[in-house]
Amino acid sequence: MRDTLNAAKTRSALRTSARVSLDALLVLLLTAVALWVLGWMWSVVWPVVIALLLTTLTWPVTRFLRGKGWHPALAASVVTLLFLVVAAGTVLLIAIPVASQSGDLADGVGRGIEQVRQWASGPPLNIRDDQVTGALDAGVDRLQDSVGSIVNATVTGVGAVANGVVVAVLALFLMFYFLKDGPRFLPWLTRQLPGRLAADVPVVAARCWDTLGSFVRSQALVGLLDAVFIGLGLWIMGVPLVLPLAVLTFVSAFVPIVGALFAGFVAVLIALVSNGLTDALIVLAIIVAVQQLEGNVFQPILQSRSLGLHATVVLLAVTLGGTLAGITGSLLAVPLAALLAVVWDYLRDQLSTPRPDPAAEPPPTTDTP
Numbered sequence: 001m002r003d004t005l006n007a008a009k010t011r012s013a014l015r016t017s018a019r020v021s022l023d024a025l026l027v028l029l030l031t032a033v034a035l036w037v038l039g040w041m042w043s044v045v046w047p048v049v050i051a052l053l054l055t056t057l058t059w060p061v062t063r064f065l066r067g068k069g070w071h072p073a074l075a076a077s078v079v080t081l082l083f084l085v086v087a088a089g090t091v092l093l094i095a096i097p098v099a100s101q102s103g104d105l106a107d108g109v110g111r112g113i114e115q116v117r118q119w120a121s122g123p124p125l126n127i128r129d130d131q132v133t134g135a136l137d138a139g140v141d142r143l144q145d146s147v148g149s150i151v152n153a154t155v156t157g158v159g160a161v162a163n164g165v166v167v168a169v170l171a172l173f174l175m176f177y178f179l180k181d182g183p184r185f186l187p188w189l190t191r192q193l194p195g196r197l198a199a200d201v202p203v204v205a206a207r208c209w210d211t212l213g214s215f216v217r218s219q220a221l222v223g224l225l226d227a228v229f230i231g232l233g234l235w236i237m238g239v240p241l242v243l244p245l246a247v248l249t250f251v252s253a254f255v256p257i258v259g260a261l262f263a264g265f266v267a268v269l270i271a272l273v274s275n276g277l278t279d280a281l282i283v284l285a286i287i288v289a290v291q292q293l294e295g296n297v298f299q300p301i302l303q304s305r306s307l308g309l310h311a312t313v314v315l316l317a318v319t320l321g322g323t324l325a326g327i328t329g330s331l332l333a334v335p336l337a338a339l340l341a342v343v344w345d346y347l348r349d350q351l352s353t354p355r356p357d358p359a360a361e362p363p364p365t366t367d368t369p
Helices: 007-040 042-067 072-100 102-121 129-145 147-192 197-237 242-252 258-275 277-307 311-351
Strands: none
Touching: 007 042, 042 072, 042 147, 042 197, 072 147, 072 242, 147 197, 197 242, 197 258, 197 277, 197 311, 242 258, 258 277
16 A cells, blocks of 8 residues: 655645745845846946956056055056056057058958959859959948948947947056055955954955956966967968967957957968968968867866866856856856855855864763673
């Protein structure tokens, strides 16, 4: 005879399930409200995020200067100016060689187009010149019909560039103040919070800051590896502008997915117009191999070690962030996952029951006859 369900246990299980479901719904609702508020304040939050990332990158130098007795404002000013000089030097390192070889590159573009036309006119495509001319005429007509859309897109692009300049300037000012007054933040936060929060929140904030610094340093190391390996490949193939392309690869590594695609496209294009189609295909193979090695080996390993996240968590976080919020989501997914892991570890430690120490337990007593 089968055992029948116990009515009391069944009611208890259903009540527990209902209570857990209600708690989960409340947590999801609170998360949705927090994300809505974050999106509403994004014009302020985004410069703060960029400033924090820049501060973690420049704080070691500031800390060194302050340790030598420099005034906080002076140390922050020097580091901010040094950062601007390095950023401007990076732009010039890319722009000056490109400008000096622009004539050769323009001639190479013409030769590359002619090579593509000759290749397309032969087998297996066998595209005639009149077909190419007809396609160009159709493209011109299509372009003329789309003038309004192009103007709107141009205006939108100009607005985005202007907004980016404003965000960059605001982030630089915020970085200066973070460098100058950053160490005062945790003591100030401790004074503002009541009860146990005054002890818990500063500890979590300090751990989150250390984790964010580890993320920026690991990302810089990944970009350096990309720049070195791709630069060596371009140098071996005799592609011009090796140093600017290596610098561009390093800088673009801080923008996941799109940055690597853009830097790779520029390198392949320059190889095509300067060295020909065969070398361009070889350069493309080198870039794909290095980026696959970086995306599937270097980056997950380095970030998993520095952030305390498993490599699969890093890959899934980047995928989910890119799906939900595009480039911005891909950029912020890994540090956000690391910060959530820090908060979760702290909460788990605080909510866990400490295990008894066997050494502290008194030895068992035995009755003697």
